[in-house]
Amino acid sequence: MLTRARGCLLGLAAGDALGRPAENLAPEEIARRWGRLTEIEPGKGGTDDTEYTLFAASLLCRYGAAMTPADVAREYREQIIPGIDGPMRGAGFSELGAIQALRRGLAPPLSGLWHPHGWSDGLAMRAAPYGIFAAGRPAEAARLVAVDGVVSNSGEGVYGGQAVAAAVAVAMTGAAPGEVVRAGIAAVPEDSWTSRNLRAAVEAVATGSVERLYAAVVVRHYxxxxxxxxxxxxxxxxxxxxxxxVEESVVSAANLGRDADTTAAIAGALAGAGRGEAAVPERWAAEIGPATGRCLPVVAGRHVLDAATDLVAASGKAA
Incomplete structure (x- = not known):
């Protein structure tokens, strides 16, 4: 349990750091710049994906399975908002919208519905801790991540987080990738955009065609x-x-481009949960240090490996 939890969050942080310079790029541009992006830029670290993951882990360690949306909103108000000096930097649209909504006095679920970015991947990027906490229980992982998610997201944004959390929960059992992905798909409504895209991605990967994958799931005009x-x-x-x-999953996701730090982070979380800490390349692990807090000052100094240890302990207490 512990080595899988540590592998999960270390893989996430490594994917975040590897994908960071490729964010918003197309695969063709990534190939032009790097050939194939395989190495983390020394000393650069990750983004809000890692720091919000640390924040989500802290919520679970504090509140456990009894956590409510009101608890999460209170932590935003007490832990995040006071640390923002000037414009909020390094955060996704859904988090920015949630902060604005909470500052206006709105409570969840209105805080996730009030702004127009409820569909963003802000919840999906921080969903892995819920899968660790509810290892082997994908339905519980999906339930818990939605408790967090309604503060900042709605609709497809929540579904994305549920798919990731459920998949991580199954990956934590050592299940094969196909079973892990099926668990993620099963966690969301069958008629949702998220479910349709996940099923299309599975079919496209089976053909080995990146072009077919892009045609099926990427919204190029947006x-x-x-x-x-x-x-x-x-x-x-x-x-x-x-x-x-771990390495091939993270590299494959990063080189698909688009929101490359988030996609590589999620792929790293899934693979790391399945393979364990030892499967994360040592050269990547060496680049993952304590969070700087440049996105979330409240998590400065926290390391993903410490968060993984704390999550396993909290999960054990809950059981």
Whole structure:
């Protein structure tokens, strides 16, 4: 349990850091710049994906399975909002919208519905801790991540988080990638955009065609790349393309571009949960240090490995 939890969050942080410079790029541009992006930029670290994951882990360690949306909103108000000096930097659209809504006095679920970015992948990027906490219980992981999600997201944005959390919960059992992905699909409504994209991604990967994958799930005409149904589908595709191995899954996801830090982070979380800490390349692990807090000052100094240890302890107490 502990080595899978540590592998999950270390894989997430490594994917975040690897994908960071490729964010918003197309695969063709990534190939032009790097050939194939395989190495983390030394000393650069990750993004809000890692820092919000640390925040989500802290929520679970504090409240456990009894956590409510009101608890999450209170933590935003007490832990995040006071630390914002000037414009909020390094956060996704859904988090920015939630902060604005909470500042206006709105409570969840209105805080996730009030702004127009409920579909973003902000919840999906921080969903892995819920799968660790509810390892082997995908339905519980999906329930818990939605408790967090309604503060900042709605609709497809929540579904994306549920798919990731449920998949991580099954990956934590050592299940094969196909079973992991099926658990993610089963966690969301069959008629949802997220479900359709995930099923299309599975079919496209089976053909070995990146062009078919893009045609099926990427919204090329939309100016932003953080659409949850798109990002989660690309992340699951990268994980399947890498056959669940950490390095190949993360690299495959990062080189698909679009919201590359998030897709590579999710792929890394799934693969790391399945393979354990030892499967994360040592050269990548060496680049993952404590969070700087440049996105969320409240998590400065926290390391994903410490968060994984704390989650396992909290999960044990809950059981």
């Amino acid at each position: 100016p932003w790349t953080d659409l949850a149904p798109e990002a989660v589908a690309l992340a699951f595709a990268g994980y399947l393309m890498g056959a669940g191995e």
